[in-house]
Amino acid sequence: MIRKTFFTLCFALLFIIQPCFGIPIQFPPNDGPYTGDYVLISEPGRYTLEHNITHTYPVGVIITSSSVILDGQEFQIKPASTGGPSVGIWVSLLDAKGEPVTGVRIQNITILDEVSGIYLEGTDSSEFPWGSDRTSDEKMKNAQEFGRDIKTSGVTITGSRIGMVSKDLAALSIWQSEIRNNEIGLQIIGGIPDIRDVIISDNSGIGLHLQKTSGGDITGCRIEGNHGPGILLDQTTGVHIWNNILDNLVNIKNNESEGTTLFHPLLNQTNIIKGDLTGGNLWAMGGIPVYVSHKITDVDHNGIGDIPYTEAGLIDQYTLVPSGTGYSPPETDAEPVEQVPVTHTPVPVSTPLSIITGIHAIIIGNTIPSEMQTKTSYPVTITIFNDGSDDWLDMHAVGIKATDQAATSGPEWLVVPSIVKSKQSYTFNFELMSPSTPGTYELSYQAARGGQGVSVTFGRPYKKVITVK
Template identity: 25%
Template sequence: MRNRTIFSITLAFIFIISISAISSAREITVDDDCGADFISIQEAVNNSVIGDTIIVMPGIYTENVRVDVKGLTIRPESNNGSAQIKPLNESVSTFLIEADSVAISGLKIIGASKDYPESSIVVSSDMNKLTGNIIENGCILLGSESSGNLIAENKISNGEGIHIGCCAVNNAVLGNTISNCSTGISESDQTVEIRNNRITDCDCGIRLSFASSIIDNNTILNCNIGIKLGDGCDVDIVNNAIMSSAECGIFDTENNGRKRIYNNYFNNSLNIKFAPGEGGNTWNNSLTSGSNIVGNPYIGGNFWAKPDGTGFSQICVDLDENGIGDLPYNIYENEFDYLPLVSQSSPQNSITPTANFTASVTNGTAPLVVKFTDLSENAVVWNWDFDNDGLSDSTEQNPVYVYRAQGNYTVNLTASNGLNTSSKITNITVEKRVSSTWPFVYVTSGLNVYVIDTATGTVISKVKIGPWPERVAVTPDGENVYVTNSWDGNVSVIDTATNTITDTVKVGSYDIVVSPDGKKVYVTSGDSNNISVIDTDTNTVTATVPVGNWPERITVTPDGKKVYVANHGSINALDDTVSVIDAATNMVTATVHVGNWSEGIAVTPDGKRVYLANEGHYVSVIDTATNTVTATVDVDNSPHEVIVNPTGKKVYLAGTKKAYAAGTDDGFVSVIDTSNNTIIATMDIVGGSPTGLAVTPDGKKVYVTNSNVSGNGTLSVIDTSNDTLSASVNVEFSPGGLAIVPDPESVPQVADFSNNVHKRSAHL
């Protein structure tokens, strides 16, 4: 009973103190000249209590203000921008708000410059209101874990816009006008309501990452990117107008299928841009009565316009005149807006399309890669018949096709707006090939395996695999590609004639190699410390071989008798071994001790030596007759990829440079002379870290895939005659492992293989 009495008295005391503080709240005036309570805002804050209002008279106040009094209001005498605050110390914030429930409104706050993004208002507390301010050369920054704040009706220009830190909830950004900033509004890892803002002439209008937010009724104009969505975004984007973006309206850098995007007005040369991802985003609401963003009577999908008037919504027919297009809009791969909005004010039903296109080349030797560029007018549907057999080969607007066999072909494009059609044809002449090297590589990235024409870097096909495909191996006849998928723990089998998945084997996690006779596939399984053996006739696992700790890479001797496995080890269990497997018995017959963090491994064409890249900075040379290390080559860098030239005279190593630092991704390729195991050349890979190596069957070229921090990459080409980089082709994805598909004409023929080659040449 006594404790309960003390508690009641304490509550009563707190209540009395609170009432006393509120009743004592007053207005305090500040004038930079004289005639007021104080001449600086900081002095007024220092002498205020909870609930006070500080009224700032017209003038210029040069100071840095720290607000640590709860419930304080700071406002000007009049909201005409005549009360201006500039930072005394330009490297810190003009206002630092550390107390809860502070309101700052109507002030003109001038930051130092764009070079100081924290030079205006920084908030590290909750339930604050920043409204009606004019901010130049600075930004508003909400620190991490600052919740329940309102940022509304401010005018922000020539700075960093509004930045919202992580790990908070219930913040709102409403009705602000933001112009000429690096980013209009950015937020990370929290829930924010972003409504009714106008953002113009910024590099990025709105940027989100790990966000669960609502983006509603904003206007984004003349920005480089309208909205940029990063990792882990689960957002609703509705009722917005995104126009005249230089790069794109929305850039979805993850494409993870957790966004609802509808009733927006897009009018950009490129409305949507995707990075590789699983897709599955929602692009339309269910058909609902109600005025949509262009004034039509139903809420459905989005209005897809382009500045030149060729957007889907500007062309697609609407025969029932309900303001919803009669065709779904294919945004990207399997992404569709099934209820696209159209304009009821334009006579779309009377529009007649005109088919037109160009081909990157119209004649050349096989295999001939042709990129078709659509120039049709008033079209929303495209049907391409690449060999004029009456069957549609592609519905992409700008497809790529490979003519693999000699012949004369007629290409027929039929363009449509859903009601009327138009066609155009052109001829393609393909001559007999003169090169014995088939110029296609298969490269893993994101959720896909890309098929690339190495001459131009053109992606000629894309096979959706699943999360995190890692390494690639090709059967000797070039008919099948095997890909390990680390996320799903399986191996996908791709038919190279059709570039479709024909089988999936539930095994494996990282590296993969095919036996020289094409009958077996060996796969590393790091999490279970074993090697799985797949029979290629049945695509079933026929054996499992325990090896060392975390098997990383694998290679097979040219006679197919031995399999060498590099055991990488883990953080908690280092390993420094290579396991040697007898392919006939599937038993480990030897263990070779090498350096820690073993990575890439390759065997010479004569089968006498194995070269092993150790991330430390050197390469171990193993004698396969004795299974002992006979030499060590100091690379002075960190190698993790290795291949041997078909002549056996050179070994190529790739990895990150010794001077690698955070934020950089430069790599290297070094060449070892196998006659004396010395490095004879080193090439810098600038702007990319090597992720894979492959050498052509004739040994004349080495291809290097390089990934960089921007999410894009390059395909570097090395001329092995002089060991110099002869070319670098940009690819618009982050590449991983790669393998070269052999030329069918150079593969040793079996009885009916020539017929198979002829049939296969007609496919993409």
């Protein structure tokens, strides 16, 4: 149920598209085997979800009017079944009178398992079986050039092929939302996007795809753990990317784009990692901050790196460094030490402590014996440390993932069963069965998040070399 809290409510919750007051509304699909429940909002006003919506029609909520506020009140929208084309919320390009739809606000709602979580229609919707390419239609082209304004906030989209699609929209604002575990997080074509305080994480492809946009800001965001580029700049101009945490194997891919800046003139305000100056971004790759991997110093401890960082040919002049943690160069005035050749044997490798905003973890110790007898069970422990700024809750599923020989000798996945506060640790107790064949083995463990099939790992693997006799 959707409730309209002012103006007279005019919506359809039917099995075919029905116009209000008999005014024909052209909305796809006009024909075809599309039946089932949906909600149509065709008048200005404030609407609230009163319960979850599970739609059998391919679109859950259709907005064909300007000046609409849709408040989900933390309820969710999802399709009754997956596999077919589906959209959680569709905002039309034109209203029933042929005027551009603008002034739409979508807030406090969760959208699950759609083809497109939110679809902001442009002149070409031909990717859907009911859509069409109307780029040659003068009325549609004029509507595209109109300064349409749509804003989303407090929105969570997960499990979709594309979290949100925006086409030909001049002014798009996405604030304080979470776009995670989709194939593509956000796809924005054209316009001037304003993306603030958004988590774009763990998407199997691109996190944020900007195509032919001009200007706009990406700030206060955590773009991390995406399998493709965190941000793909595709023929864009003049986008400003500043005060974000970027932690992907490829943070930015730059495709024929120009005028992008990765920093803001320094501001005396708290930045995304709680420092005193706001300027550039915190950069990491696979959980390893670049101020460690690229040896970026912060001699004056002001939280800004002493040298710029370059990504995809773009320069961040004011890389963020947690105060007091920048790379410290070794002393150079010590007497040289004679180098004596040694024979190297495998040794345990531990992940260094880091300081990073958000959810993060490292393995800091173990009681696994260095020598074991074959086919023998040993009670052992591994300790994991919360070196992030956020407390771990059950929903985060932070734990330890065992790989290779470690996964066959003991549990493959260990999940922290309780809240672990920032800067506290948790110790796992479990049984480890030694291999049946004598030899030297390397056990590998990884601090991770997400459970079986986990896609987010933190830092380097933690390794333990054992000798089995």
